[in-house]
Amino acid sequence: MTRPPTASPLKPRKTPRQPRAEKTVAALLEAAALVLERDGLEGFNTNAVARRAGVSIGSLYQYFPGKDALTLALIHREGERFHAEAASAVGEPTGTLALKAFVGACVRQQLQRPTLARLLDVEESRPAIRAEAGGAKALSAMLLEILARGDLPPQPRPALAAADLMAMVRGLTDAAGERGEADVADLARRVEAAVFGYLRGAA
Amino acid sequence: MTRPPTASPLKPRKTPRQPRAEKTVAALLEAAALVLERDGLEGFNTNAVARRAGVSIGSLYQYFPGKDALTLALIHREGERFHAEAASAVGEPTGTLALKAFVGACVRQQLQRPTLARLLDVEESRPAIRAEAGGAKALSAMLLEILARGDLPPQPRPALAAADLMAMVRGLTDAAGERGEADVADLARRVEAAVFGYLRGAA
Amino acid sequence: MTRPPTASPLKPRKTPRQPRAEKTVAALLEAAALVLERDGLEGFNTNAVARRAGVSIGSLYQYFPGKDALTLALIHREGERFHAEAASAVGEPTGTLALKAFVGACVRQQLQRPTLARLLDVEESRPAIRAEAGGAKALSAMLLEILARGDLPPQPRPALAAADLMAMVRGLTDAAGERGEADVADLARRVEAAVFGYLRGAA
Amino acid sequence: MTRPPTASPLKPRKTPRQPRAEKTVAALLEAAALVLERDGLEGFNTNAVARRAGVSIGSLYQYFPGKDALTLALIHREGERFHAEAASAVGEPTGTLALKAFVGACVRQQLQRPTLARLLDVEESRPAIRAEAGGAKALSAMLLEILARGDLPPQPRPALAAADLMAMVRGLTDAAGERGEADVADLARRVEAAVFGYLRGAA
DNA sequence: TATGAATGAGTGTTCATTCAT
DNA sequence: TATGAATGAACACTCATTCAT
Numbered sequence: 133m134t135r136p137p138t139a140s141p142l143k144p145r146k147t148p149r150q151p152r153a154e155k156t157v158a159a160l161l162e163a164a165a166l167v168l169e170r171d172g173l174e175g176f177n178t179n180a181v182a183r184r185a186g187v188s189i190g191s192l193y194q195y196f197p198g199k200d201a202l203t204l205a206l207i208h209r210e211g212e213r214f215h216a217e218a219a220s221a222v223g224e225p226t227g228t229l230a231l232k233a234f235v236g237a238c239v240r241q242q243l244q245r246p247t248l249a250r251l252l253d254v255e256e257s258r259p260a261i262r263a264e265a266g267g268a269k270a271l272s273a274m275l276l277e278i279l280a281r282g283d284l285p286p287q288p289r290p291a292l293a294a295a296d297l298m299a300m301v302r303g304l305t306d307a308a309g310e311r312g313e314a315d316v317a318d319l320a321r322r323v324e325a326a327v328f329g330y331l332r333g334a335a
Numbered sequence: 336m337t338r339p340p341t342a343s344p345l346k347p348r349k350t351p352r353q354p355r356a357e358k359t360v361a362a363l364l365e366a367a368a369l370v371l372e373r374d375g376l377e378g379f380n381t382n383a384v385a386r387r388a389g390v391s392i393g394s395l396y397q398y399f400p401g402k403d404a405l406t407l408a409l410i411h412r413e414g415e416r417f418h419a420e421a422a423s424a425v426g427e428p429t430g431t432l433a434l435k436a437f438v439g440a441c442v443r444q445q446l447q448r449p450t451l452a453r454l455l456d457v458e459e460s461r462p463a464i465r466a467e468a469g470g471a472k473a474l475s476a477m478l479l480e481i482l483a484r485g486d487l488p489p490q491p492r493p494a495l496a497a498a499d500l501m502a503m504v505r506g507l508t509d510a511a512g513e514r515g516e517a518d519v520a521d522l523a524r525r526v527e528a529a530v531f532g533y534l535r536g537a538a
Numbered sequence: 539m540t541r542p543p544t545a546s547p548l549k550p551r552k553t554p555r556q557p558r559a560e561k562t563v564a565a566l567l568e569a570a571a572l573v574l575e576r577d578g579l580e581g582f583n584t585n586a587v588a589r590r591a592g593v594s595i596g597s598l599y600q601y602f603p604g605k606d607a608l609t610l611a612l613i614h615r616e617g618e619r620f621h622a623e624a625a626s627a628v629g630e631p632t633g634t635l636a637l638k639a640f641v642g643a644c645v646r647q648q649l650q651r652p653t654l655a656r657l658l659d660v661e662e663s664r665p666a667i668r669a670e671a672g673g674a675k676a677l678s679a680m681l682l683e684i685l686a687r688g689d690l691p692p693q694p695r696p697a698l699a700a701a702d703l704m705a706m707v708r709g710l711t712d713a714a715g716e717r718g719e720a721d722v723a724d725l726a727r728r729v730e731a732a733v734f735g736y737l738r739g740a741a
Numbered sequence: 742m743t744r745p746p747t748a749s750p751l752k753p754r755k756t757p758r759q760p761r762a763e764k765t766v767a768a769l770l771e772a773a774a775l776v777l778e779r780d781g782l783e784g785f786n787t788n789a790v791a792r793r794a795g796v797s798i799g800s801l802y803q804y805f806p807g808k809d810a811l812t813l814a815l816i817h818r819e820g821e822r823f824h825a826e827a828a829s830a831v832g833e834p835t836g837t838l839a840l841k842a843f844v845g846a847c848v849r850q851q852l853q854r855p856t857l858a859r860l861l862d863v864e865e866s867r868p869a870i871r872a873e874a875g876g877a878k879a880l881s882a883m884l885l886e887i888l889a890r891g892d893l894p895p896q897p898r899p900a901l902a903a904a905d906l907m908a909m910v911r912g913l914t915d916a917a918g919e920r921g922e923a924d925v926a927d928l929a930r931r932v933e934a935a936v937f938g939y940l941r942g943a944a
Numbered sequence: 945t946a947t948g949a950a951t952g953a954g955t956g957t958t959c960a961t962t963c964a965t
Numbered sequence: 966t967a968t969g970a971a972t973g974a975a976c977a978c979t980c981a982t983t984c985a986t
Contacts, residue, residue, distance in 0.1 A: 153945095172462065177980055188947045189982085199981065254457055257513075259375065292525075295514070296507055300529055303506020304499055310460075311498070322495075322537060326503055329532010334525060349969095353965090356970060380955060391972045396957065552948095556986090559949060578868065583976060594951045599978060660863055663919075665781070698931075701920070702913055706935055709912020710905055716866075717904070728901075728943060732909055735938010740931060762966095786959055797968045798961085808960065 142201045142264045145194065157195050157205075159185040164206050169247045173254065178202070203255050204264055210252060211267045214241040222274050227281025232320075234278060235327060238301050239320045246309025253306060272298055285331045293334060300326055345404045345467045349397060360398050362388040367409045372450045376457065381405070406458050407467055413455060414470045417444040425477050430484025435523075437481060438530060441504050442523045449512025456509060475501055488534045496537060503529055548610050548670045551603045563601050565591040570612050575653045579660065584608070609661050610670055616658060617673045620647040628680050633687025634734075638726075640684060641733060644707050645726045652715025659712060678704055691737045699740060706732055751810045751873045766804050766814075768794040773815050778856045782863065787811070812864050813873055819861060820876045823850040831883050836890025841929075843887060844936060847910050848929045855918025862915060881907055894940045902943060909935055 144157075163185035168176050178199050182189040196202040214237060221233035242249045256265050275294040279287055287293040301323055308319050351357045366388035371379050381402050385392040399405040417440060424436035445452045459468050478497040482490055490496040504526055511522050554560045569591035574582050584605050588595040602608040620643060627639035648655045662671050681700040685693055693699040707729055714725050753766075772794035777785050787808050791798040805811040823846060830842035851858045865874050884903040888896055896902040910932055917928050 156946095174461075178982080179980070182948095190947050190984085191945085193982070194946075254460070257453075257457070258377075295510060296525055296529070299506040299510035300503045301506075303502040303504075303509075306506075307498060307502035322499055322533070325536025326499070326529055326533040329534075329536045330525070330529040331532075333528025333532045351970085353968095353970070355965090359970075381957080382955070392957080393959085393972050394970075397970070400957095402956065554949090556947095556949070558986090562949075580867075580869075584978080585976070595978080596951055596980085597949075600949070603978095605977070656866075660866070663863070664783075701916060702931055702935070705912040705916035706909045707912075709908040709910075709915075712912075713904060713908035728905055728939070731942025732905070732935055732939040735940075735942045736931070736935040737938075739934025739938045765967095787961080788959070799963085799968050800966090802961070803967075 142197070142204050142261075144201060144205060145197050153195070156185075156187055156191060159187060160192055160195065160202065161206050161209050163187075164202055165210075165245070165248050168206075168251045169245065173251055176251075200260055203252075204261055207252050207256055207261070207265055207267065210241075210245075210248065214238075215267070215270065217241075218271060218274055222277055227278055227284035230278045230281065231284065231327060232324060234275065235301065235323050236316075236320050239305055239316055239323060242305035242309050243314060243316050243319065246312075250306050250309055253302060268298065279331075285334075287331065287334060293331070296330065297327055300330065344400050345407050345464075346400070347398060347404065347408060348400045351398065356398075359388070359390055359394055362390060363395055363398065363405065364409050364412050366390075367405055368413075368448070368451050371409075371454045372448065376454055379454075403463055406455075407464055410455050410459055410464070410468055410470065413444075413448075413451065417441075418470070418473065420444075421474060421477055425480055430481055430487040433481045433484065434487065434530060435527060437478065438504065438526050439519075439523050442508055442519055442526060445508035445512050446517060446519050446522065449515075453509045453512055456505060471501065482534075488537075490534065490537060496534070499533065500530055503533065547603050548607045548667075549603070550607065550611060551599070551601055554601065559601075562591070562593055562597055565593060566598055566601065566608065567612050567615050569593075570608055571616075571651070571654050574612075574657050575651065579657055582657075606666055609658075610667055613658050613662055613667070613671055613673065616647075616651075616654065620644075621673070621676065623647075624677060624680055628683055633684055633690035636684045636687065637690065637733060638730060640681065641707065641729050642722075642726050645711055645722055645729060648711035648715050649720060649722050649725065652718075656712045656715055659708060674704065685737075691740075693737065693740060699737070702736065703733055706736065751806070751813050751870075753805060753810060753814060762804070765794075765796055765800060768796060769801055769804065769811065770815050770818050772796075773811055774819075774854070774857050777815075777860045778854065782860055785860075809869055812861075813870055816861050816865055816870070816874055816876065819850075819854075819857065823847075824876070824879065826850075827880060827883055831886055836887055836893040839887045839890065840893065840936065841933060843884065844910065844932050845925075845929050848914055848925055848932060851914035851918050852923060852925050852928065855921075859915050859918055862911060877907065888940075894943075896940065896943060902940070905939065906936055909939065 160181060164176070164181045167180050167184055171180070178192055179189055181202065182192045185192075192202070196205065217237040217240070218234055221230050221237055224230035224233050255261055256267070272291075272294045275297055276290055278284070279290050279293060304323050304326060305319065313319055351360050363384060367379070367384045370383050370387055374383065381395055382392055384405065385395045388395075395405065399408065420440040420443070421437055424433050424440055427433035427436050458464055459470070475494075475497045478500055479493055481487070482493050482496060507526050507529060508522065516522055554563050566587060569589075570582070570587045573586050573590055577586065584598055585595055587608065588598045591598075598608070602611065623643040623646070624640055627636050627643055630636035630639050661667055662673070678697075678700045681703055682696055684690070685696050685699060710729050710732060711725065719725055769790060773785070773790045776789050776793055780789070787801055788798055790811065791801045794801075801811070805814065826846040826849070827843055830839050830846055833839035833842050864870055865876070881900075881903045884906055885899055887893070888899050888902060888906075913932050913935060914928065922928055
C-alpha cells in the first residue's frame with residue numbers, strides 16, 4: 133500500500149525513553165547514513181536500512197512513521213553538531229570573524245561525510261521534506277544576524293543576501309565534496325573569497 | 336523477462352525518419368519536461384510521460400532505450416540553446432564581458448523554466464547519467480578559456496576556479512529559481528558580484 | 539527502475555524460518571508445477587504462479603530472486619526423490635541390476651508427472667539455467683560408475699557412453715510421457731532394450 | 742494486441758509467385774534461422790527477424806500471418822532436404838541398409854546446423870505448432886515401412902517401436918549437437934548401435 | 945515490544961501485431 | 966505493395982507499509 137497519510141507523518145513516532153530504544157533509533161539513523169553513502173539514493177530503502185541496523189523492519193516503523201520521517205531525522209541528526217558550531221559563530225567579536233567561523237562550520241560539516249551531506253541536501257530539496265525541515269531557515273537567520281554587524285558591507289536586501297550566501301556555500305561545498313576534496317582550510321579560503329566578494333560586490 | 340542491457344543504453348534508439356516520428360519524439364520530450372515540472376521527480380515515470388505526450392508507452396521505447404535515456408535527451412535538449420549562448424560568450428572582446436555574458440546565459444537558462452532546470456540538475460548528478468552527460472565538462476572548458484583572458488585576475492589553479500564558479504553559479508541560480516525569482520537582470524547582477532568577488536579574492 | 543542483478547540471482551533469497559514461510563515456499567513450488575502442467579511454458583509467469591499459490595506476487599520475490607530461481611528450485615524439488623532413488627541404484631550388486639534400477643528410477647520419475655518433467659527438461663536446457671543446474675552432471679556421474687562394473691560390456695569411451703545413455707533415456711521417456719503412457723514396467727522394458735542394446739553394440 | 746485468431750493462422754499467407762517475393766520469403770526464413778542460432782529462443786522475435794532479413798516488419802506479416810507460421814515454415818524448410826533423403830532411404834534393398842540410411846540422414850541433418858535443429862525441435866514440441874507440423878508423423882510412417890522388412894527383428898507393436906526409435910534418435914542427436922560433436926560417422930555408428938540394439942532387445 | 949512474513953499498487957520494459965502512408 | 970511508426974496487453978520485479986504471532 134502506498135502512504136495512507138497519517139496525522140503527522142514526519143515526526144518521530146515515539147520519543148524513546150528506554151536506553152534500549154534509544155540505541156535502536158541511533159542504530160537506524162547510522163544505518164540510514166551508511167546505506168546512503170554506500171548505495172546512494174537508489175539503494176536507500178527502509179528494508180535495507182533495517183537490515184543494516186540489525187533490526188527488523190517492524191521496529192523501524194515503531195520509531196518512524198515512514199521513510200520520510202527517517203530521512204528527516206537523519207537530516208536533523210547531521211545538522212545538530214553543525215548548528216551548534218554555527219550558532220557559536222554568531223558570538224564572535226566581529227562580523228568578519230563570525231562569517232569566517234560560519235563558513236568554517238559549513239565546510240567542516242560538508243567534508244566530514246561529503247557523500248552523505250550531498251545526498252541529504254538533495255533529499256532536503258524534496259517538497260515533502262522541505263516543508264518540515266526548518267534547518268535552512270535557522271541557518272539563514274544566523275547569517276542574517278551576522279550580516280547586520282557593522283564591520284561587514286551593508287546589504288540593501290539582507291534576507292536575499294543571506295539566502296544567496298547559503299546557496300553559494302552549499303553549491304561550492306557540495307561540488308567540492310563530490311570531487312573528493314578533503315582539505316578543509318583550502319576550501320574554506322575559497323568559500324570565504326566568494327562570500328566576501330559577494331558582499332563587497334553587492335554593496 | 337528482463338533482458339541483459341543492450342549495447343549503449345543511453346543513446347537514442349532510432350533516429351526518427353518520418354516527420355510523424357519526429358513529432359512523437361518532440362512530444363515525448365516536452366511531456367517529460369511537463370511531468371517533471373508538475374509532479375517532480377516522484378511523478379516522473381515513463382507511463383506518465385507517454386500518457387501526457389498522448390502516445391503509447393511502446394512509442395516511448397521505440398525512441399529511447401530506457402528512462403535514463405529519455406532524461407538524458409531532455410538534458411541535452413534543454414542545454415542546447417544555452418550551450419550556444421554560452422559558447423558565443425567566449426567570443427566577447429574582453430574577459431570581463433565574456434564572463435558577464437556567460438553568467439547572463441546561465442541565469443537566463445535557469446529562469447526560463449526554473450523547476451525543470453533544477454530537477455535536471457539533480458538528475459544530472461545521478462551516477463548513471465553523469466557518466467554520459469558531458470554538458471558540465473563543456474561548460475567548464477568554456478569558463479576555463481574565459482578565465483585565461485588578461486583582464487581578469489589570474490588564478491593560481493584555473494581548473495579549480497572554473498569548477499568553483501560553475502558550482503557557485505549553479506547554487507545561486509537553482510536557489511533563485513526555486514524561490515520563484517523572475518528578474519533576470521537582478522539575479523545576474525548578484526551572480527556577477529559573487530563571481531568577480533571570488534576571482535579577486537582568490538588572486 | 540531496473541537494478542543491476544544482485545550477487546547470485548538463482549539461489550533462493552531467504553531461507554524460510556517460520557513454518558508459515560515454509561508453507562508459502564511449498565505452495566509456490568507446487569503452484570509453479572501446476573501452472574506448468576496446465577498452461578505450459580507459455581502460461582508460466584510469476585504472476586500466475588503467485589495467484590495459483592494464493593499468495594501475493596511480493597511473497598514470491600521474498601523467497602526467489604527471480605523467475606529462473608523459481609524454476610531452478612522446482613527442478614531441484616522434482617529431482618530430489620529421483621536422485622535418491624538413482625543413487626541407491628548404484629548400490630545394486632551387479633552392473634546389470636544397477637542399470638535396470640537406474641532406468642526404473644528414470645522411468646518412474648518421468649511418468650509420475652510427465653508433462654511437468656518434460657517441460658522442466660526444456661527449461662533445464664536454457665543456458666541461464668543449465669549453468670546452475672548440476673542435476674544432469676550428477677546423473678551422468680552415477681551412470682559412469684555403473685558402466686564400470688565388470689558384468690557390463692566395457693565401453694571404449696565411457697563418458698560419451700554415459701552421455702548417450704542419458705540422452706536416449708531422456709528422449710524415450712519424454713516422448714512416452716507426452717503420448718500419455720502410464721505403464722511404468724512396459725516403458726522400462728523398452729528403455730532397457732535400448733540401453734543394453736547400445737552397450738552391446740558399442741562394445 | 743495479442744493474437745486474435747484468424748482463419749488458419751499457421752499457413753503462409755500467400756504463396757509468393759513473383760521472384761522478388763520468393764526472395765523476401767527466403768531471406769526471412771534464413772534470417773529466422775540465424776537469429777535462432779545467434780540469440781536463441783530468447784532473442785527470436787519478429788522484429789529481430791525482419792531486421793536481419795533487411796525487410797520491414799510489415800513485409801514479414803505480408804507473407805506470414807504470425808510468428809508461429811514463420812517458425813513452422815522454417816521447420817518445414819529445414820525438414821525438406823532431410824525428408825527427401827529419408828524417403829530415399831526407404832528404397833534401399835534391405836531393411837538393415839534402409840535403417841542405416843535413415844539414421845544417417847537424421848544424423849547428417851542434425852549436425853548440419855545443430856543449434857538450429859535443436860531449437861526447432863523445442864519449438865516443434867509446443868502445442869500450437871505440433872498440431873500443424875506433420876513432420877514427425879511422416880518420419881514415423883517411413884520408419885514403420887522400414888521396420889516391416891523381413892531382415893529386421895519383427896516388432897510386436899511396430900508403431901510404438903517406430904515412435905521409440907524416433908525419440909531415441911532425436912535424443913541422441915540433439916545432445917550430440919549440443920555438445921558440439923561434428924563427426925557424422927562416429928555419431929551415426931553409436932545411433933545405429935542404439936537402434937539395432939533396441940530392435941533386437943524388444944523382439 | 946519485536947519480529948519478519950505478507951501485501952499489492954506501481955514501474956520499467958518487451959514484443960506480436962496493425963494500419964496509415 | 967512495402968514501409969515503419971504506433972499500439973497496448975503482458976510481464977518481471979520493487980519497496981513502503983501492515984499485522985499476526
